[in-house]
Amino acid sequence: MTFGASSERRGARPLGRGPQDLTLATTRAVPVFRDDTVNVLGIWDGHDSGAALLQGGRLRFAVNEERLSRRKLEVRFPTRSIQACLAYAGLRPDEVDVVAASTSDPAKTLGRWWPGSKERYYAVRRRKAHPGSFAGLTRVVKYRMTEWSPGPVSKALSHLALRRQLAQHALTRAELRLVDHHEAHAAAAAWGADFAPCSVLTIDGLGDGLSATISAFRDGRLERVAASSARSSLGVFFEHVTNLLNMRELEDEGKVMALADYAAPIADEENPLLAWVRVREGVIETARPGHALRRALAQIHWRYANEQFAYLAQRVVEHTCVALACDTVRLTGLARVALAGGVVSNVKATRRIRLLPDVEDVYVFPHMGDGGLALGAAVVAASRSGTAVDLGLGGLDLGHGYETPAIEAALRVAGVSAEPVANLATRVADVLAEGQIVMWFQGRMEYGPRALGNRSVLARPDRPDLRDRLNLVLKRRVWYQPFCPSMLESEGPRVLADWTGGRNRWMTMAYEVSACYRDRLAGVMSVDGTCRPQLVPDNDPSDFAKLLREARSRWSVAAVLNTSFNIHGEPLVCSPAEAIDVFRRSGADALAIGPFLINKPSGDRVT
Ligand SMILES: [Fe+2]
Structure with a gap:
């Protein structure tokens, strides 16, 4: 499978957008807080849900729901995490000024109104439930749906669903702000790196219609300069590979990377997958959209042993990450690169970025996957409120402690x-x-x-x-x-x-x-x-x-x-x-x- 003329710009999204395009998706006027004691609670209610609390721009507490519900990579609403944040700071719910939540695309919105769909997906992904007779069709529908970008309706419905959830926690006074998925990833990396000015590269499966973004970070502002459509996703590509290897997608991608080490090396010229993903002007382009990749990958997998298939895919991840990093530096003119998004958990790919001659320094946000979105959303909301954000990530001991x-x-x-x-x-x-x-x-x-x-x-x-x-x-x-x-x-x-x-x-x-x-x-x-x-x-x-x-x-x-x-x-x-x-x-x-x-x-x- 290679690129055809009709797919030339399949992964592209209009570029050169200014910071005004990063406007937060809110449905009512956003007040500006200049008070350094403002309490911002970030929440994430998807895969690896959780909450993080910023007080006066400083990170006080952060935890993921799995640690409290005792269910790995929890997908349910982060009820316990919210309670833990408030308890740590001694805050009443009515003392929270802003709640920031990321992602309002149609698929996420559906999960907010129909939590059972998340549960079903969770069980199948973790191989606790069989995907059923219509697994192929279900998978295609799921990926097609997650490729859709947010619109006014999905934003309004997400806002309403979250408001109802927050009301159950007495968080009725707080302003609710919806934050773009990749902006939340980027903000966590930018403020976590603490080496501005820098460029910020996010790469993940998908969220809010995108799978990767490149931004310049200067003077406390993120300016997006390139974005890849969710239809062309390196993360989804690797998810399919993980699934085909009989592993848990969104969880076992590190195992695929480790397995690749045991393959007899295959020359890049003989790697059929390398032609499937390419990068042009900071934008990922795949020969087929994510929902159509799995069947084609299965045909390649059939020809190779598992470790060799893992090797082929790992090479694609490394090549694509390197190409994106090179374009990042060139497009922003900033040689220090901060990284976030699930794909940058691939430590061999990030090592290649670190060793690039064009890259002066690189920083990987330590909670790079969606589990870090609560913190990222809180950072976006706080910084846009005029609060000076200082994450001070000298350590990551941000959860529960016991005397x-x-x-x-x-x-x-x-x-x-x-x-x-x-x-x-x-x-x-x-x-x-x-x-x-x-x-x-x-x-x-x-x-x-x-x-x-x-x-x-x-x-x-x-x-x-x-x-x-x-x-x-x-x-x-x-x-x-x-x-x-x-x-x-x-x-x-x-x-x-x-x-x-x-x-x-x-x-x-x-x-x-x-x-x-x-x-x-x-x-x-x-x-x-x-x-x-x-x-x-x-x-x-x-x-x-x-x-x-x-x-x-x-x-x-x-x-x-x-x-x-x-x-x-x-x-x-x-x-x-x-x-x-x-x-x-x-x-x-x-x-x-x-x-x-x-x-x-x-x-x-x-x-
Ligand atoms: Fe993500």
């Missing part, structure tokens, strides 16, 4: 007796050195998809046998999916051969491991010799940083294997009670929770 008495109470309820230990980090380093697996519950829960030393499972990074034990016993992950390291930032220049600085500290970027460190990081590397590290500042006062310093003296690199504190199929743990429960059901050896270090009785161990 020692609350942890003690949870231990008591669980019938666990424990005494606080002195030098917790040293004790845990000793346990890890013996080859044990430790669950680590400290401080406030992380925002975004990664465990970053607050709700983590830890092991030595140099033991492939521990990696395999984790995979088999605790995580039940596919064998080819690598774990990630957390390391002190000072290790970066020594350990990572293509080190370019520590801007991407939260497992959002692949780096090549230096040859002399590959044995010491054997449990946290991909088969191609790259890893996706968390970089912890050396002067970080946390016990986690102290643990990494202890690691250096024990296994000659200030790094640990760090994976999320959950059990297969469940979200990251949030509360102490959940941590204790998962610990008991897991094959881990010890739990470091608050000041307590609890060893599992030998009879409970699973090996």
Whole structure:
């Protein structure tokens, strides 16, 4: 399949639009707040729903609903997240000034009025429900519908549906503002990067009729210079590939990327998929619209082994991302690039962008998928209200935290007796050195998809046998999916051969491991010799940083294997009670929770 004359501009959308075209989709006059105490609540009520609270332009709290409903990648309205934001700040609902919600296209609007359709889609996508006899037709209709852009009717109906939902939370005083899907992605990246002026590139499946955008970010304003239609979507292309590989779309795309490493390389000239997606003037063009891609992809898949098919598709993602990044720099004239959108979770593609000679610096927003839209919407609304937004993303510990008495109470309820230990980090380093697996519950829960030393499972990074034990016993992950390291930032220049600085500290970027460190990081590397590290500042006062310093003296690199504190199929743990429960059901050896270090009785161990 190649491009025909009739499809020349299929992916194009009129360009050169000024910032006035980014006007928020509201149905009534928007008041302007100049008060720095304005409370803006961002919400997202789709895939991986959640909420985020900005007070006076500063980010106070952010959480995704899955952590509270205990259903992974929750799609229901973020009731618990909203309540958690308000509770953290001690706000009454009538003290919220603005509620910002993103996306008002017809498909999203339908889901707001008919939540059952979201539930059905959720069950099928997670392979908990069979797609049924009309799966092919249903799929085409779904993709066709999601390609439609928002219009006055869908915006008005979305506004009304959200108003009704908010009324159930007594959020009747707040002004409701609808924010464009890709503008919310872009705002999160632009303000999160904190290196303006910069260009902003968003790439995802689709939302509000678009699949990618390029913007210039100057003086606190985003000016969009290019946009790709939802009909031509790199994200949808990769979703189809994920589905054809019998994986969960919108969830397992990282597995496809990992599987690609195991393919016998195929020359680009022999890759039939490379001709299917191209970029012209910052706009993605696909040979067929997203709803028609799957059948054609299935015919290609039939000819290749799974890992080879994954490889072919991964090359398309990398080529397209690189082409988009080059056009981004050229169109905006800004060589620093901030990235967001689900596709930029592909760390091998973002690594290629980082290494481009035209790109001076790159930043990947750490909650790049739709789960980060609540924060992005809040940023857009706050900045348009005249509030100076300062996300201050020095850390991502933005969720629930628990003081020692609350942890003690949870231990008591669980019938666990424990005494606080002195030098917790040293004790845990000793346990890890013996080859044990430790669950680590400290401080406030992380925002975004990664465990970053607050709700983590830890092991030595140099033991492939521990990696395999984790995979088999605790995580039940596919064998080819690598774990990630957390390391002190000072290790970066020594350990990572293509080190370019520590801007991407939260497992959002692949780096090549230096040859002399590959044995010491054997449990946290991909088969191609790259890893996706968390970089912890050396002067970080946390016990986690102290643990990494202890690691250096024990296994000659200030790094640990760090994976999320959950059990297969469940979200990251949030509360102490959940941590204790998962610990008991897991094959881990010890739990470091608050000041307590609890060893599992030998009879409970699973090996
Ligand atoms: Fe998105």
